Amino acid sequence: MxxxxxxxxxxxxxxxDLMESLTEENYLKALLTLTGESREVxxxxxxxxxxxxxxxxxxxxxxxxxxxLVSYRYYKPLKLTEKGRREALLIIRKHRLIELFLVDxxxxxxxxxxxxxxxxxxxxxxHFFERMDSMLGFPTIDPHGEAIPDKDGKxxxxxxxxxxxxxxxxxxxxxxxxxxxxxxxxxxxxxxxxLGLRIRIESVEPxxxxxxxxxxxxxxxxxxxxxxxxxxxxxxxx
Amino acid sequence: MxxxxxxxxxxxxxxxDLMESLTEENYLKALLTLTGESREVxxxxxxxxxxxxxxxxxxxxxxxxxxxLVSYRYYKPLKLTEKGRREALLIIRKHRLIELFLVDxxxxxxxxxxxxxxxxxxxxxxHFFERMDSMLGFPTIDPHGEAIPDKDGKxxxxxxxxxxxxxxxxxxxxxxxxxxxxxxxxxxxxxxxxLGLRIRIESVEPxxxxxxxxxxxxxxxxxxxxxxxxxxxxxxxx
DNA sequence: CTATGAAGTTAGAATAATCTAACAATACAA
DNA sequence: TTGTATTGTTAGATTATTCTAACTTCATAG
Numbered sequence: 001m002x003x004x005x006x007x008x009x010x011x012x013x014x015x016x017d018l019m020e021s022l023t024e025e026n027y028l029k030a031l032l033t034l035t036g037e038s039r040e041v042x043x044x045x046x047x048x049x050x051x052x053x054x055x056x057x058x059x060x061x062x063x064x065x066x067x068x069l070v071s072y073r074y075y076k077p078l079k080l081t082e083k084g085r086r087e088a089l090l091i092i093r094k095h096r097l098i099e100l101f102l103v104d105x106x107x108x109x110x111x112x113x114x115x116x117x118x119x120x121x122x123x124x125x126x127h128f129f130e131r132m133d134s135m136l137g138f139p140t141i142d143p144h145g146e147a148i149p150d151k152d153g154k155x156x157x158x159x160x161x162x163x164x165x166x167x168x169x170x171x172x173x174x175x176x177x178x179x180x181x182x183x184x185x186x187x188x189x190x191x192x193x194x195l196g197l198r199i200r201i202e203s204v205e206p207x208x209x210x211x212x213x214x215x216x217x218x219x220x221x222x223x224x225x226x227x228x229x230x231x232x233x234x235x236x237x238x
Numbered sequence: 239m240x241x242x243x244x245x246x247x248x249x250x251x252x253x254x255d256l257m258e259s260l261t262e263e264n265y266l267k268a269l270l271t272l273t274g275e276s277r278e279v280x281x282x283x284x285x286x287x288x289x290x291x292x293x294x295x296x297x298x299x300x301x302x303x304x305x306x307l308v309s310y311r312y313y314k315p316l317k318l319t320e321k322g323r324r325e326a327l328l329i330i331r332k333h334r335l336i337e338l339f340l341v342d343x344x345x346x347x348x349x350x351x352x353x354x355x356x357x358x359x360x361x362x363x364x365h366f367f368e369r370m371d372s373m374l375g376f377p378t379i380d381p382h383g384e385a386i387p388d389k390d391g392k393x394x395x396x397x398x399x400x401x402x403x404x405x406x407x408x409x410x411x412x413x414x415x416x417x418x419x420x421x422x423x424x425x426x427x428x429x430x431x432x433l434g435l436r437i438r439i440e441s442v443e444p445x446x447x448x449x450x451x452x453x454x455x456x457x458x459x460x461x462x463x464x465x466x467x468x469x470x471x472x473x474x475x476x
Numbered sequence: 477c478t479a480t481g482a483a484g485t486t487a488g489a490a491t492a493a494t495c496t497a498a499c500a501a502t503a504c505a506a
Numbered sequence: 507t508t509g510t511a512t513t514g515t516t517a518g519a520t521t522a523t524t525c526t527a528a529c530t531t532c533a534t535a536g
Contacts, residue, residue, distance in 0.1 A: 044482085059486095107369070
């Protein structure tokens with residue numbers, strides 16, 4: 001499928017192969033999200049993430065390596081190049097801007113926006129995203145608390161703590177949700193847990209790491225260690 | 239390229255083949271826009287519209303005929319089935335809703351929105367378009383004056399006149415632009431010609447069919463027959 | 477240090493959408 | 507009515523993305 005982008009002022013037409021860029025963009029994005037401290041990703045992890053076979057990953061890596069988006073050597077872990085990383089971050093930027101737009105300007109819930117953003121993030125129209133950006137007041141945080149990369153693909157890394165690593169007696173503010181899935185976000189909403197919420201940690205159960213918290217007017221909940229591991233908080237100063 | 243649409247409530251995932259539906263959607267849309275009174279389209283016209291070879295059209299028509307979206311017989315003109323027509327109208331609906339959203343809610347000019355809408359129209363997310371629809375107050379006309387098909391793919395046909403067929407002395411209101419291209423729309427804007435504008439026809443030149451019009455505070459323009467043919471107007475009552 | 481299983485690669489095939497080149501049907505002009 | 511140009515179809519090739527099945531490399535447990 002080819003898509004024609006025309007510019008009637010300068011009388012030229014540019015054909016971009018949408019499929020190709022769509023597929024490639026999904027590989028780059030997956031690589032970035034799998035990238036940890038070492039910035040290296042295994043073929044099997046990428047295959048699992050994209051729900052494709054390892055052999056398919058291998059052949060696509062050769063292609064992306066030719067384009068200098070990924071550095072790839074036989075039997076070695078995959079790594080985004082700086083160019084690849086930047087491209088991936090710009091897609092993430094579009095994704096997160098869309099999510100915030102859907103929530104702030106179109107009244108969607110935070111658990112509804114991922115799948116829509118996943119589709120619109122491939123739109124090639126810089127002024128569309130610039131307009132979104134300005135309508136939103138040049139935001140830096142998306143509805144799930146994740147940082148929005150800037151126009152150059154630079155990412156501000158916030159230093160939050162996992163709720164699972166906090167101690168009894170601490171007071172914290174909920175700032176971000178890791179691996180936000182619709183299910184998990186709905187779970188949080190059902191407990192009136194939202195970003196910006198101040199939380200007091202009453203106790204931490206040594207047996208299973210579950211945490212008893214208090215928040216709002218009179219909320220009191222016990223959250224499992226699994227849940228707390230995905231809640232990123234800022235410790236209240238003083 | 240496959241895209242996964244997940245529904246976490248009911249725990250099912252639906253894979254739609256985006257490329258396939260994207261390509262097919264473009265064929266259906268092209269067929270609809272080429273459809274005239276007879277509702278029949280030639281292979282060559284469709285090939286020209288989509289900028290592909292006739293042989294490619296032939297093979298795709300066999301596929302769409304298998305899916306009962308097009309009725310196709312060797313060497314006979316192409317025709318959308320009712321099902322195909324409805325699908326095409328629902329894509330047009332999305333396209334026009336997006337265009338209006340971009341103009342009304344995101345302050346784009348009417349000449350900027352086509353290419354963006356062309357990309358977003360393939361998004362599969364009914365509630366996204368429903369939300370747009372309600373934010374726009376369930377509109378029936380897009381920024382270029384074209385009718386927006388309803389949720390069932392029904393289209394209200396307005397009975398406008400071409401400015402080129404009007405007589406000297408008539409007073410009309412500009413209601414719609416046929417074959418709106420960015421170029422043409424910019425031309426209109428540069429003359430302060432916009433939808434809803436009341437226009438008086440001063441004279442019609444018999445030689446070339448050009449028309450002298452007056453409008454606004456003190457605008458006076460001569461428009462060629464070619465231009466007037468693409469301006470759809472409503473004759474003022476009384 | 478080697479054998480074994482996991483991880484990764486290769487070769488070859490499938491599908492979708494496209495093309496070119498050759499062929500077939502149709503329309504219409506003389 | 508017949509010849510030619512236009513229109514449409516077929517067959518076979520190409521590219522992108524994916525698969526399966528067979529093979530290779532690596533990591534590590536004994």
